[in-house]
Amino acid sequence: MDVKALASGITPGRLNKARIEAGFADLHPALDDHEALVAADRCYFCHDAPCATACPTDIDIPLFIRQIATGTPEAAARTILSQNILGGMCARVCPTETLCEEVCVRETAEGKPVEIGRLQRYATDALMAQSAHPFERDVATGKRIAVVGAGPAGLSCAHRLAMMGHDVVLFDARPKPGGLNEYGIAAYKSTEDFAAREVDWLMGIGGIELRCGMALGRDLTLDSLRVEYDAVFLGMGLGSVNALGVPGDDKSGVANAVDFIADLRQAADLTALPVGRDVVVIGGGMTAVDAAVQSKLLGALNVTIVYRRSQERMAASVYEQDLAQAKGVRIICNASPVAVHGNGAVREIEFEFTDDDLSPTGETFRLPADQVFRAIGQTLVPGDLPELDGRKIAVDGTGRTTLPGVWAGGDCAAGGDDLTVTAVAEGRDAAEDIHASLMEQANG
Incomplete structure (x- = not known):
């Protein structure tokens, strides 16, 4: 933790271990x-x-x-x-x-x-809880498929391909597999290291080789993968975070919500994780809610979500909004940031009220803040990619991209709704189409 951040009031240990453990207990305990x-x-x-x-x-x-x-x-x-x-x-x-x-x-x-x-x-x-994996691999096909991204889409695709007898090499840029399941979900939604345990269980199908610390564009190229493998599936998610685009966005204490959540998910001791007294989260989706609620559970005194549109248009569900408010999070809508104020570290953040069409009203207000989280969406890291549809990879209904032999699914592909369950479906369906395509080639 840098000195500026400590000086601004972002400190660890605002609550004792017992209170933090109670706050981060399983949100929905298992049924007996x-x-x-x-x-x-x-x-x-x-x-x-x-x-x-x-x-x-x-x-x-x-x-x-x-x-x-x-x-x-x-x-x-x-x-x-x-x-x-x-x-x-x-x-x-x-x-x-x-x-x-x-x-x-x-x-x-x-x-x-x-x-x-x-x-x-x-x-x-x-x-x-049983030791045996419930599915078995089919007869080996002799085909090798590269799956880039070990998040929900990539894991789903890899498992289905392995089950159909293909050999899969699963690449991921991070040290651990799981994608958003491991790094991007509130800790109280997935307790007791469940994401990692689920990946270990999934890998029990066999036929999947995991290679972590391998990123497309840094350690891998799409061209080389297309040469070396019979098919490629891209499921690496979105790796870049949108900036606020206002003066002061680079001040100490301003950070990405996804990084805060990832740090929290990987922390061995939550009492050692710093949090501010006055936390402001900018955005209206699940990430914003997860960052806000967890800030409150770590001991932040005041936590506010600020969203540029009306509350009815927030991407976070009504349930998630109610959960945040029940935990003491305030939600302010129809307001957009215009400046971050402070001498080196954030002290206040200034907003302007907006109409429903995002037109500025001229009326501004400031919120005290020693910690600000950006949760205004992520974008695809540019580089060696197939043709894009807007800001994401263009795909058809089966996940095929514009490049022969390359499929995509999950958050990096156009057309989805950025849900874990949708990513799983897209990875599964792409695997089925990859299998059909490879078998057609083999029998042709």
Whole structure:
């Protein structure tokens, strides 16, 4: 920690270890056997289940809940994992309140949906506790595929390809695999090192070689991968963070929210992680909420999220917004930053109120701040890439890019909604198309 940051009030140990551990405990504790049976009994097992239609990975939700209800959670897990190999993490972080649970018939009738997410966790946790991997590799095809990015899309793609008999080399720029599951999700959503344990379990399929510390454009080139491998899948996410673009953005105490979350996720002792007294988070998505809530849980006195549009247009779900406010986070909307003030380190940040169309009103205000987090979106790191669609890699419905033999999915590809569950679906579907393409070539 630099001297300027300490002088500005960003210090560790604002709360004792016991209070921090309580704050960062599992947001949704696991169901026990009795609770799972009671929750499963509420399902109507709809024939044309809207919940299954709302699931980006097309899990047969009524089937797996029925399997739980009949006392076979391992079978339920296989139903889930056959469609979503990262079903354990998705059960923890997926915004079920705006997907499957939002359209649940119980939600429509009673305002209380079946707890689909917690039931999914119950089933997948039960299966992962077993030593044997539930899927087996098919007969070896002799094909080698490079997967760049060991996040949700890359892991999903690699597992499906390995299961179909291909050999996969999985590259990732960071020291550990997992992508946003490992580095970018609030610690209270994924406790007890679950992201790393899930990757280890997934790798149990065999046929996947992991190479960390290997980044596209630095250690790898797309041209060399296309020559060396039979196919390439790009799932490296978004590595660059948007700047505020206002005077003072470079002052000490101003940082990227994703870096703060990553540091927190990798910290061995949260009491040693510095946090300010007055924290301001700029943005309106899940990252903004995660940074704000965790700042509060670390002991920040005042935490404010400031978003440039109306609260109804925040990318964070209403549930996430309510969670933030329940933890003491203030949300200010229709305001954009215009300057960061301070002598070397941030002391205040100035905003201007905006209309719904982002037109400035001329009315400004300042917030005290010794720590400011940017959470205004990420962009693709430019470099050796296929053709782009806007700021992301252009793909068709199966994930094919404009370069023959190259597919892409997850946050780096155009068309998705930047959810873990969507990235899993895109990686899985690309793997199916890669397999079909390679087998067609082999049989042609």
